[in-house]
Amino acid sequence: MQIIAALQAAVTAASLDFEPTAAELDAIxxxxxxxQAEVELLDAQIMTIDRPANELxxxxxxRARRRVLAVRxxxxxxxxxxVAG
Structure with missing residues (x-):
């Protein structure tokens, strides 16, 4: 019989207790x-869930979709x- 063992250390809560790096904070x-644009789009969509959407x-x-696309x-x-420069 062959024993199968994990190749990596077990993941524990202690190993996940760290702060984001400066690079990660800059990316965020x-x-x-x-x-913010995606949140505004979601808010606009949520407003129309329980009622028929009017023109406004x-x-x-x-407008929210266009803003998301523009920001992307x-x-x-x-x-x-x-990358180019």
Whole structure:
């Protein structure tokens, strides 16, 4: 009979007790406009869940979607500029 043992140390709560690095915090800060835009889109969609969407709701959702796309495009362009430059 062959014994099978774990190759990695067991994951415990103590091993997960750490703070984010400065680089991780910077990445979160750079993505914060996208996070805020996605939250606004979600809020607009939640408002229309339990009732029929009127014209104002439709515009609010459409505007929020466009903002998410614009922020994603800006982040992608920023990342592409950093890679190229």
């Amino acid at each position: 800060e750079q993505e914060m406009p996208l996070i 709701d439709t515009r609010r959702v459409r 495009r800006a982040l992608a362009n920023t990342a592409a500029d950093e």
